[in-house]
Amino acid sequence: MIKRVLILAPHTDDGEFGCGGAISKFLAKGTDVFYVAFSTAEKSVPEGFPKDILKKEVTLATSKLGISPSNLLLYDFTVRELPAYRQHILEIMVELKKDLKPDLVFLPSLGDLHQDHQTVAMEGVRAFRNATLLGYEEPWNNLAFSTSCFIALDEINIKDKLAALACYESQARRPYANEEFIRSLATTRGTQIGVPYAEAFETIRLFID
Numbered sequence: 001m002i003k004r005v006l007i008l009a010p011h012t013d014d015g016e017f018g019c020g021g022a023i024s025k026f027l028a029k030g031t032d033v034f035y036v037a038f039s040t041a042e043k044s045v046p047e048g049f050p051k052d053i054l055k056k057e058v059t060l061a062t063s064k065l066g067i068s069p070s071n072l073l074l075y076d077f078t079v080r081e082l083p084a085y086r087q088h089i090l091e092i093m094v095e096l097k098k099d100l101k102p103d104l105v106f107l108p109s110l111g112d113l114h115q116d117h118q119t120v121a122m123e124g125v126r127a128f129r130n131a132t133l134l135g136y137e138e139p140w141n142n143l144a145f146s147t148s149c150f151i152a153l154d155e156i157n158i159k160d161k162l163a164a165l166a167c168y169e170s171q172a173r174r175p176y177a178n179e180e181f182i183r184s185l186a187t188t189r190g191t192q193i194g195v196p197y198a199e200a201f202e203t204i205r206l207f208i209d
């Protein structure tokens with residue numbers, strides 16, 4: 001019954017890490033998927049890379065997943081300073097809700113410790129009242145995570161997620177940016193529900209029309 005899915009990513013790559021497999025699965029079913037990143041994190045780009053590298057990487061990564069370039073929206077809020085722009089971010093989300101009317105919104109977990117992730121999570125809950133809200137898992141940022149929703153994945157979805165994440169050459173030094181970690185987490189979550197692979201989500205709001 002889900003027709004339109006919206007991914008809210010505080011930074012480019014959060015959507016691919018948190019729900020890249022689910023994106024692949026929804027796109028294969030013909031669901032419309034929109035991806036919004038609020039910061040291209042120019043201040044966090046490692047030395048040796050151009051400052052706008054994450055813009056290029058997210059464009060490539062989301063297209064690898066099959067998201068249409070017209071469904072990718074990028075904003076340039078300063079990394080680590082999203083809390084200062086809460087109202088502006090809320091207003092953007094309210095417009096997105098009117099324009100896109102998503103049935104399902106993926107956003108950071110309410111227990112995420114990063115201030116930019118917290119801002120997107122809290123404003124997302126305020127803006128999208130009549131949609132199902134699922135908080136995605138980023139274990140390096142989660143103090144606790146309630147695995148109250150699972151999306152079962154196939155090998156192709158894991159491959160798509162890995163191919164998308166491989167586009168982020170500037171982030172390859174991160175300890176979680178590797179195939180072993182991605183597969184291990186997907187296997188762990190799959191084992192919880194008796195399937196080979198899954199992504200787990202925190203059910204923030206379940207909306208039934």
Ligand SMILES: [Zn+2]
Binds near residue numbers: 010014114116117
């Ligand atoms: Zn992030």
